[in-house]
Amino acid sequence: MTGEKKMVLTRGLFKENPVFILMLGLCPTLGVSTQVINGLGMGAAVIFVLLFSNIFVSLLKNIIPNSVRIPSYIVIIAAFVTIVEMVMHAFLPSIYKALGIFLPLIVVNCIILGRAEAFANKNTIGDSILDALGMGVGFTLAVTLIALIREVFGSGTITLMPIGSFSGVIHIPLLYTYPVRIFSLAAGALLLMGYLKAFFSWYSSRKGGTQS
Amino acid sequence: MTYAAIFITYIFISNFILTQFLGLCPFIGVSKNSESAIGMGMAVTFVMGIASIITYLVYHFLLVPLNLTYLQTLSFILVIASLVQFVEMIIQKNSPALYQALGIFLPLITTNCAVLGIAVMNITEGYNLMESFSAGVAAGIGFTLVLVLMSNIRERMELHPVRKAFKGVPIAFISGGLMALAFMAFDKSLLTNLLG
Numbered sequence: 001m002t003g004e005k006k007m008v009l010t011r012g013l014f015k016e017n018p019v020f021i022l023m024l025g026l027c028p029t030l031g032v033s034t035q036v037i038n039g040l041g042m043g044a045a046v047i048f049v050l051l052f053s054n055i056f057v058s059l060l061k062n063i064i065p066n067s068v069r070i071p072s073y074i075v076i077i078a079a080f081v082t083i084v085e086m087v088m089h090a091f092l093p094s095i096y097k098a099l100g101i102f103l104p105l106i107v108v109n110c111i112i113l114g115r116a117e118a119f120a121n122k123n124t125i126g127d128s129i130l131d132a133l134g135m136g137v138g139f140t141l142a143v144t145l146i147a148l149i150r151e152v153f154g155s156g157t158i159t160l161m162p163i164g165s166f167s168g169v170i171h172i173p174l175l176y177t178y179p180v181r182i183f184s185l186a187a188g189a190l191l192l193m194g195y196l197k198a199f200f201s202w203y204s205s206r207k208g209g210t211q212s
Numbered sequence: 213m214t215y216a217a218i219f220i221t222y223i224f225i226s227n228f229i230l231t232q233f234l235g236l237c238p239f240i241g242v243s244k245n246s247e248s249a250i251g252m253g254m255a256v257t258f259v260m261g262i263a264s265i266i267t268y269l270v271y272h273f274l275l276v277p278l279n280l281t282y283l284q285t286l287s288f289i290l291v292i293a294s295l296v297q298f299v300e301m302i303i304q305k306n307s308p309a310l311y312q313a314l315g316i317f318l319p320l321i322t323t324n325c326a327v328l329g330i331a332v333m334n335i336t337e338g339y340n341l342m343e344s345f346s347a348g349v350a351a352g353i354g355f356t357l358v359l360v361l362m363s364n365i366r367e368r369m370e371l372h373p374v375r376k377a378f379k380g381v382p383i384a385f386i387s388g389g390l391m392a393l394a395f396m397a398f399d400k401s402l403l404t405n406l407l408g
Contacts, residue, residue, distance in 0.1 A: 023237075023381060026240070027325045031233040070293075070322075071290075071294075074289055074290070074322075075286070075290065078289050078290075079286060082282060082285055085285065101333060104284070104288075105332075107285055107328065108322075108323045108325045108328050109325075113323060182393075185392075185396070186230060186231045186232075186233070186392050187230075187396065189233070190386070190392055191385070191386055191389030192389075193385045194382045194383065194389060195382070195386070197381055197385060198375075198377045198378045199377070201382065202377035205377070
């Protein structure tokens with residue numbers, strides 16, 4: 001893998017993380033980050049939609065007339081969102097219920113339309129796939145991080161998939177008895193996002209300072 | 213639910229921005245000065261009201277009879293996108309003054325999750341036509357209220373020393389969080405106290 005390709009893949013993870021740096025897709029990030037499993041489910045749904053919409057936009061970039069490109073992208077994205085909705089409804093009904101309104105709202109998630117407009121319609125399919133994976137995983141990391149902090153402090157649990165005898169819920173001893181309730185409330189999500197964003201801008205400015 | 217209850221619910225109790233996290237992008241992006249906040253709020257309220265009616269009609273008179281309810285997301289976003297375009301054209305033609313005020317905000321509304329959000333919510337809550345319209349307008353008013361409050365806070369904050377890392381977006385989020393704490397005072401008991 002050449003350096004440039006590697007850059008396309010990895011920049012979504014940290015350097016251009018869609019949530020913390022580009023500030024895209026904030027509504028689902030805060031809306032579904034009440035439990036870790038919801039964050040992972042949302043991340044998986046976004047990766048799927050982002051991957052296929054990037055592939056199709058990249059394939060059709062020479063066919064779609066420039067003047068109607070945004071509506072065309074929205075239709076492509078909406079088609080894949082519908083697929084995700086139906087698959088989740090059929091196979092993961094509990095996550096489908098937990099994500100609720102935020103699942104159809106992937107259509108208007110600015111990350112996906114943003115990548116179609118800013119990257120996929122100018123680049124080859126290979127690069128678009130790498131870009132979609134990088135951005136999608138970056139989004140998943142961000143949502144899961146916020147969900148982890150909110151769930152651990154807000155209710156003292158970590159909810160994952162139930163596998164075999166494991167119920168899927170990890171209890172954290174002290175925090176489970178005395179949770180910091182504000183983290184699981186709407187206000188806590190906004191406050192946490194503010195502090196995380198401040199941390200990331202402090203971190204990137206410090207890093208930029210040492211490089212130059 | 214009575215109409216008064218719908219209005220109180222969507223403006224205060226389950227405010228779109230502060231409790232449901234819908235429309236956070238304009239909340240952060242357009243709240244730098246109060247004039248554009250008012251413009252954006254009015255444009256969103258207007259589009260949400262009309263979109264509620266049209267998506268209701270599309271769902272109940274097109275998708276349900278044809279058994280195509282799984283196309284809900286696809287058809288709603290198309291309806292909203294064309295509606296926004298249509299509204300933009302009408303305003304431009306008939307009221308240049310209003311277009312001056314709202315024009316630049318209209319294209320942004322298509323990708324505002326609040327509009328698609330209220331359309332989907334009206335269906336899941338099972339509202340009838342008038343209830344959907346009221347919910348749309350009420351949610352828009354709630355959105356405008358918080359956006360304008362936020363823009364005033366941010367205008368004042370310009371004059372205060374804020375640490376470099378917190379400047380701009382982070383402090384906006386933290387103020388939003390504190391506002392959400394204040395809005396927690398509005399809960400279901402407000403409805404029972406006011407309307408019995």
